[in-house]
Amino acid sequence: MARITSDAEDHFAKCTIPGCGRPTRRAAKLGLSATMCTYHVQRAARFGSPWAETVRATDLKPYLATATRWIADRREEPFIAHTLLCLGGLLWGAGPTESSTNIKRRSASYRARMAFARLRDADVKPERLLALHLATAALIADDRDSHQVREFRIVQTAKAAHRLSSGTHWRWDAPLPNGDTVPAALHVYPKSSGRVLRLMGEELEAICGTVTGRDLEAVRQLKREKHGPHPSQLPGWRPRWQRERDARSA
Numbered sequence: 001m002a003r004i005t006s007d008a009e010d011h012f013a014k015c016t017i018p019g020c021g022r023p024t025r026r027a028a029k030l031g032l033s034a035t036m037c038t039y040h041v042q043r044a045a046r047f048g049s050p051w052a053e054t055v056r057a058t059d060l061k062p063y064l065a066t067a068t069r070w071i072a073d074r075r076e077e078p079f080i081a082h083t084l085l086c087l088g089g090l091l092w093g094a095g096p097t098e099s100s101t102n103i104k105r106r107s108a109s110y111r112a113r114m115a116f117a118r119l120r121d122a123d124v125k126p127e128r129l130l131a132l133h134l135a136t137a138a139l140i141a142d143d144r145d146s147h148q149v150r151e152f153r154i155v156q157t158a159k160a161a162h163r164l165s166s167g168t169h170w171r172w173d174a175p176l177p178n179g180d181t182v183p184a185a186l187h188v189y190p191k192s193s194g195r196v197l198r199l200m201g202e203e204l205e206a207i208c209g210t211v212t213g214r215d216l217e218a219v220r221q222l223k224r225e226k227h228g229p230h231p232s233q234l235p236g237w238r239p240r241w242q243r244e245r246d247a248r249s250a
């Protein structure tokens, strides 16, 4: 424990993410990170990477279409059939849903389970979850701006899955002073904490990892044939850090 309070020069003074320049949490005596500032530590927790852009639904779309087709054509194939069965178990085994307002103080693993229960209630099918896992992995592998690590893939897959659940909705007729009523509604969408997303992503990875590992290259290839290459694979493309550097000096 002595290391925590020590002033020894075992940390960087400035955040190591290019272009940041804020003091690291250790230098600011705020925490244990010796390489990153508070902003980038929190960003890594929420997105699965301190710097990579979160996966956008529009970028995922052609990959999702390809993966969905791929799975639909192979529902009987043993590995895919088994994976879909396990995903069904994950959704149906999650138990009854609780209203989002009641679970704020529950543990992360409980909230991850509730997130799967909500997906089931929103009629999300096992095929959709496998397609999301496969599509997210393919997009991240194709995108040269992306962060090629397991952590980023896991959190981004969970974020995409989480987007499919519908939250809790109330509708009622609110009385007016003159005796009329107006329709009123309240929509509460459960916030996804980094911890919950990691747990969801770990579960999906454990179930879908075999099929995704085996079929990733085929799906990337099919997507290229049908929807064209990812923008980062076109000639003349420059990485994000270079585009940002040029924008700064312009």
Ligand SMILES: [Zn+2]
Pocket: 015, 016, 017, 020, 021, 022, 036, 037, 038, 039, 040
């Ligand atoms: Zn930073």
